[in-house]
Amino acid sequence: MKMIEASHVFYEYVQRDENDNIEEVSMALKDLNLSVDKGSFVCILGHNGSGKSTFAKLLNGLQLPKEGTVLISGMDTREDSSLLAIRKSCGMVFQNPDNQIIANVVEEDVAFGPENLGLQSDEIVRRVDEALEKVGMSAFRMKSPNMLSGGQKQRVAIAGVVAMKPECIVLDEPTAMLDPSGRRDVIRTVRELNKKEGITIVHITHYMEEAVYADRIVVMDDGKAVMDGTPREIFSRVEELRELSLSVPQATELAHELRKEGLPLPEGILTMEELLQYLVPLMKNKGTGGGKNA
Amino acid sequence: MLRDITIGQYYPVSSPLHRLDPRTKLAGTMLYLLSLFMTDRLTGYLIATVFLFTVIRLSRVPFRFMVKGLKAIILLLALSVSFNMFLTPGRELFRLGFISITYEGLFTAAFMAIRLVYLVLGSSIMTLTTTPNALTDGLEKSLGFMKRFGVPVHEIAMMMSIALRFIPILVEETDKIMKAQTARGADFESGGLIKKARAMVPLLVPLFISAFRRALDLSMAMEARCYHGGEGRTKMKPLRYGKNDRIAYVIVIIYFIVMGSTNLLPF
Amino acid sequence: MSLKAEHLTHIYQKGTAMESCALSDISFEIEDGSFVGLIGHTGSGKSTLIQHLNGLIRPTEGTIYYEGEDIFSEGYDLRSLRAKVGLVFQYPEYQLFEQDVLTDVKFGPKNMGASEEEAEKRAVEALKLVGVSEELFKRSPFEISGGQKRRVAIAGVLSMEPRVLILDEPTAGLDPRGRDEILDSIDRLHRERGITIILVSHSMEDVARYADKLMVLDKSRLKFFDEPKKVFSHYRELERMGLSAPQITYLAAGLRKEGIMVDEEISTVGEAKAEILRIINETDKA
Numbered sequence: 001m002k003m004i005e006a007s008h009v010f011y012e013y014v015q016r017d018e019n020d021n022i023e024e025v026s027m028a029l030k031d032l033n034l035s036v037d038k039g040s041f042v043c044i045l046g047h048n049g050s051g052k053s054t055f056a057k058l059l060n061g062l063q064l065p066k067e068g069t070v071l072i073s074g075m076d077t078r079e080d081s082s083l084l085a086i087r088k089s090c091g092m093v094f095q096n097p098d099n100q101i102i103a104n105v106v107e108e109d110v111a112f113g114p115e116n117l118g119l120q121s122d123e124i125v126r127r128v129d130e131a132l133e134k135v136g137m138s139a140f141r142m143k144s145p146n147m148l149s150g151g152q153k154q155r156v157a158i159a160g161v162v163a164m165k166p167e168c169i170v171l172d173e174p175t176a177m178l179d180p181s182g183r184r185d186v187i188r189t190v191r192e193l194n195k196k197e198g199i200t201i202v203h204i205t206h207y208m209e210e211a212v213y214a215d216r217i218v219v220m221d222d223g224k225a226v227m228d229g230t231p232r233e234i235f236s237r238v239e240e241l242r243e244l245s246l247s248v249p250q251a252t253e254l255a256h257e258l259r260k261e262g263l264p265l266p267e268g269i270l271t272m273e274e275l276l277q278y279l280v281p282l283m284k285n286k287g288t289g290g291g292k293n294a
Numbered sequence: 295m296l297r298d299i300t301i302g303q304y305y306p307v308s309s310p311l312h313r314l315d316p317r318t319k320l321a322g323t324m325l326y327l328l329s330l331f332m333t334d335r336l337t338g339y340l341i342a343t344v345f346l347f348t349v350i351r352l353s354r355v356p357f358r359f360m361v362k363g364l365k366a367i368i369l370l371l372a373l374s375v376s377f378n379m380f381l382t383p384g385r386e387l388f389r390l391g392f393i394s395i396t397y398e399g400l401f402t403a404a405f406m407a408i409r410l411v412y413l414v415l416g417s418s419i420m421t422l423t424t425t426p427n428a429l430t431d432g433l434e435k436s437l438g439f440m441k442r443f444g445v446p447v448h449e450i451a452m453m454m455s456i457a458l459r460f461i462p463i464l465v466e467e468t469d470k471i472m473k474a475q476t477a478r479g480a481d482f483e484s485g486g487l488i489k490k491a492r493a494m495v496p497l498l499v500p501l502f503i504s505a506f507r508r509a510l511d512l513s514m515a516m517e518a519r520c521y522h523g524g525e526g527r528t529k530m531k532p533l534r535y536g537k538n539d540r541i542a543y544v545i546v547i548i549y550f551i552v553m554g555s556t557n558l559l560p561f
Numbered sequence: 562m563s564l565k566a567e568h569l570t571h572i573y574q575k576g577t578a579m580e581s582c583a584l585s586d587i588s589f590e591i592e593d594g595s596f597v598g599l600i601g602h603t604g605s606g607k608s609t610l611i612q613h614l615n616g617l618i619r620p621t622e623g624t625i626y627y628e629g630e631d632i633f634s635e636g637y638d639l640r641s642l643r644a645k646v647g648l649v650f651q652y653p654e655y656q657l658f659e660q661d662v663l664t665d666v667k668f669g670p671k672n673m674g675a676s677e678e679e680a681e682k683r684a685v686e687a688l689k690l691v692g693v694s695e696e697l698f699k700r701s702p703f704e705i706s707g708g709q710k711r712r713v714a715i716a717g718v719l720s721m722e723p724r725v726l727i728l729d730e731p732t733a734g735l736d737p738r739g740r741d742e743i744l745d746s747i748d749r750l751h752r753e754r755g756i757t758i759i760l761v762s763h764s765m766e767d768v769a770r771y772a773d774k775l776m777v778l779d780k781s782r783l784k785f786f787d788e789p790k791k792v793f794s795h796y797r798e799l800e801r802m803g804l805s806a807p808q809i810t811y812l813a814a815g816l817r818k819e820g821i822m823v824d825e826e827i828s829t830v831g832e833a834k835a836e837i838l839r840i841i842n843e844t845d846k847a
Contacts, residue, residue: 047736048707060518084520092518095734099511102519104304104426104459111530116520124530142306146462149603160519176734179603179763181803206736245738250766250808250830257834263841272808276815283821283840467655473617474656477648478717479640479672496668499658503703 001074003168003200004036004059004090009068011054011223028054029065030223038167041194041201043211043231046220047245052204055220056172059202060090073167088117091161095173097153101145106137106156109145113164124163131163134197135189151182155189162193168200169193175207187213208235208249212270219244236268251275305422309354310538312423316432318539322546323420329553330409330416338556339408345549346412355422363418364411371410378403426458428531435533448524456512464505471500563593563757564614564646564725569623571609583609587623587783589776591725591759596751598768598789599761601778602803607761608651610778611727614759615646644673647723651730653714657702662693662713665702669721680720687720688713690754691746708739712746719750725757726750732767744771765807769793769828777802790826809833 011029014022028051036042046052057063058070061077072090075082091113094100103109107128114124132138135155145153154174161169171190175183187210194201203214211217217234219227221244227234234241235248238256242248248256255269255278263282269275311319330342350357364371384398421429434451441447472482475496482493571584583606591597601607612618613625616632616639625632632642650656659665666684675683688698691712697705702713715731728747732740748771751758762768768775768789775792777785779802785792793799796806796814807828813836816823823840827833 047738057514062514062518084522087518087520092515094511094515094518096508096511098463099508100515102456102459102512102516104455108425108427108530112516112521113519115528115530116522118526118528121528121530121532124528128530144304145459157515164520173734180805181602208737245736247737247741251812254809254812254830254833257830258837261834261838263837272812272815276812276819279812279816279837280819280821283816283837284819470650471656473612474648474650474653476617477615477643477650478656478669479643479721480668481640481672496656496658500656504655 001038002035002071003038003040003073004034004202005069005071005074006032006034006055006058006065007068008033009055009058009065009070011051011058011063011066027223029058032068032224034218034225036168036200036202038200039194039198041191041213041215042203043214043217044202044204044220045206045208045211045217045246047206050220051223052220053172056092056170056202056204059168059170060087060092062092084117088164089166090168090170091164091166093154093157093161093169093171093174095176097150097157097177100157101153101160104144106143106145106148107132107141109156110159110163113160117164127163127165128159131159134162134193135159136185149182150178151185154178154182154186158186158189158193162197162199166199168202170202170204172204173206174203175205175210183207183210208247208252212249219246231270232268235270236266238267303421304425305353305355305359307354309352309423311349311353311419313538314423314542315533315535315539316424316428317436317533318535318542319420319424320429320432320436322542323417325546325550326416327413329550330412332554333556334405335556335559336561337559338553339405341549341552341556342412346415349419350415353419353423355419360415360418360422364414367410367414371407374410375403375407378406427455430455430458431529431533448527452524460508463508464501467504468497468501471497471504563628564591565589565626566613567624567626569610569613569625570621571606571613571618572621575621582781584613584620585781589783589786591757591774593724594751594755594757595774596748596758596772597760597774597776598772599759599776599778600763600765600768600804605778605802606781607778608729611648611729611759611761614725614727615643615648617643617648641673644669644721645723646725647718647721647727649715649718649726649728649731651733653717653731654702654707654710656717657710657714660701661699662688662702662705663698666713666716666720669717673721683720683722684716687716690719690750691716692742708735708742711735711739711743715743715746723756725759727759727761729761730763731760732762732764740767747771765793765805766829769807769809777804790828793828794825 009029009032010027013026013028015024017023032051032055044052044055054063058065058077059072061083064078070077072086075086077086101109102112110128110131111124114127132141135158137152137155137159140148140152145156148156158169175186178186190201190203191213193199203210205211212231214231217229217231218225219234226244227237227240235252238248238252249270251269251272251274255265255275256267259265259267265278269278333339350360379395379399380393382396382399382402384396387395387397387400430451434447437447476482480493480496482497485493567588569584569587573581573583587610599607599611609618613620619633627642627646630637632639657665659668663681663684666687667680670680670683693709693712693716697709702710705713711731718726731747732743735743744767747758747760750756760768760772772789775785775787775789776783777792777799784802785795793806793810796810799806809828809830809832812833813823813825813827817825821840823836827836
């Protein structure tokens with residue numbers, strides 16, 4: 001069974017004026033088909049308005065498709081009776097770290113989900129311990145969320161989801177409001193959850209560098225999935241990405257530019273380390289006398 | 295200014311008082327506050343003083359930190375002291391022009407001041423030793439019987455705890471928007487009442503919009519984490535009375551009875 | 562000449578247990594017409610510093626001079642300073658409040674005493690400078706897209722016709738297209754209008770591309786104030802401050818470690834491309 005199976009999904013936003021007449025209808029999703037395997041790490045890219053946030057909200061029944069079906073572990077999000085089970089198995093982390101922390105103490109916030117599930121107290125305590133440990137926030141257990149940095153708050157939010165023992169976590173631009181070190185910490189945490197715990201990750205982001213670590217990248221545009229493949233496959237299509245007004249990691253961009261100038265480099269280089277490995281043999285024994293600072 | 299308010303501020307240390315059930319602390323605080331109004335004898339105030347300072351010691355909250363909470367009531371204190379001092383008729387001690395200070399006035403003023411200070415200190419001990427969430431839990435549970443009369447006790451408690459979490463965030467946001475508008479030449483200080491009120495629009499509109507946006511986000515985040523009202527919800531740390539709570543109740547009740555009976559004493 | 566700080570120190574809640582030093586003994590001079598990148602880890606004092614520069618907060622010690630005048634001296638007109646030294650806060654769209662876009666942008670000039678026509682003229686110009694199209698002028702600022710809101714908010718400061726424009730992470734939270742559009746309009750303002758820019762950013766790649774001077778704050782102190790290339794050559798030190806150099810700097814360092822002597826001061830994709838091709842072609846010729 002697939003973790004997520006969205007088929008022929010349509011979603012529209014309807015704007016009404018004061019007299020309740022329809023003023024504007026905008027299609028956020030148009031016949032979207034996308035499925036995600038259990039245990040995989042999928043990154044969704046796309047500029048604002050491409051429909052990625054709408055898609056995220058369909059995944060745990062916060063919004064329901066206008067047409068088509070969304071199945072989470074085989075459960076239909078439109079079934080009222082399975083809504084809680086869906087939300088338990090597919091947790092969500094949102095963009096603004098402040099607006100998703102409910103309690104005034106870290107551990108109480110992490111306990112919020114399990115409390116809603118009606119678990120026994122000792123089980124809740126065990127899960128809170130574990131979840132905080134997994135995101136590396138145990139030391140902040142009794143702290144007020146207001147004392148934490150953005151990255152730490154996001155890790156608390158992730159712990160709050162982890163404590164519900166989900167099979168899948170959907171993260172909707174979790175790093176957009178963070179500084180680089182907060183961003184690094186969140187990405188590290190998410191990758192570990194995927195590798196060590198086998199939790200399926202759907203990560204929506206604007207940062208191309210973060211997409212490099214995924215098993216698979218889906219690029220969305222105008223309510224549809226327009227590109228789908230491994231990071232290497234996706235980032236070797238530099239021109240197409242540019243047309244969708246997305247960027248590529250700098251290493252990919254430089255390799256692409258050099259390739260256009262005739263250097264024998266493969267497409268889809270993802271990191272500077274990789275690029276370095278290809279460049280060194282090409283440049284070795286050259287440039288020993290030329291450099292300004294040599 | 296808003297940061298100076300100690301009420302609602304939790305002081306994170308471990309003490310026997312911190313570990314008490316919030317319901318015990320709520321009931322204890324109630325009885326203590328009542329007891330201050332039950333006596334007008336010196337002995338009563340002495341007993342209350344001993345009781346209060348023992349509790350403060352037990353709470354392990356530095357006394358200096360507690361006194362800071364008194365800053366907020368200085369004006370009220372000064373007002374009530376001077377009213378009592380100057381306006382109580384009785385045996386005159388001395389006279390400054392038309393102002394006369396009486397023996398009785400001095401006494402009532404002193405008692406009044408002590409009473410006020412003890413009231414604030416007593417209630418801040420509760421908030422300093424109890425996390426806001428525990429406090430709302432305590433309220434929710436103690437007032438649980440009102441659910442039968444259709445009072446949405448759980449929802450009210452949840453709202454209180456969310457409000458407590460967002461107050462500091464909104465205070466910070468107010469400061470930021472105010473600075474941003476000042477950078478665009480806005481003036482919040484000068485002018486008469488109407489001009490000042492109009493100057494608030496560039497502050498209040500963004501603030502309200504932001505509050506609504508946060509509320510929407512938060513409700514979505516709560517839903518995503520399976521929140522569906524108080525029904526079927528459990529607690530990580532359910533309130534359970536322990537041995538210490540029973541001891542505390544006994545002590546407080548004895549104290550309360552003693553305070554009540556001081557009125558039978560001649561002084 | 563333009564903007565100068567001398568021994569600037571700021572201590573929050575001085576004299577209490579919560580006393581914390583946000584800026585300590587900072588001195589610099591920002592020349593007219595320069596593009597300065599301000600970088601530093603969160604909590605390094607960047608926000609405190611920029612709020613001093615237009616007089617929103619007073620220093621505990623030290624002075625700030627704008628065009629040679631002490632801005633905190635008695636009788637100095639801080640309000641008109643704020644028109645000359647414009648400050649765009651982080652997430653500036655959160656300050657929009659008017660019925661329509663144009664009226665909101667007029668708020669600044671009108672506060673500065675401009676007439677209705679003058680304010681409108683400036684607002685229209687400012688909106689055009691940041692690329693907000695005319696059909697949006699009468700729309701509510703709450704109905705337009707995130708990137709557009711951001712640009713309207715920046716126009717709200719630009720309409721006061723500042724000589725110095727300070728922007729606190731103007732691209733935070735935007736998608737790649739939004740980021741590029743904002744940075745390009747800022748660059749245009751700098752090149753075409755000669756406006757002095759101070760850009761607070763977390764992206765080393767962005768400051769490497771646009772700034773001609775870099776200011777690095779670390780734990781309330783000014784660590785570097787120099788050309789970007791010079792600053793990035795201290796990348797080990799930047800890392801210790803929780804920062805990094807642009808990725809290209811690391812590539813250059815990696816190549817040099819292998820004995821390939823590329824110019825160690827390259828920091829953008831364009832420079833790297835030119836330098837790598839230069840070395841390969843040069844030796845081919847030889």
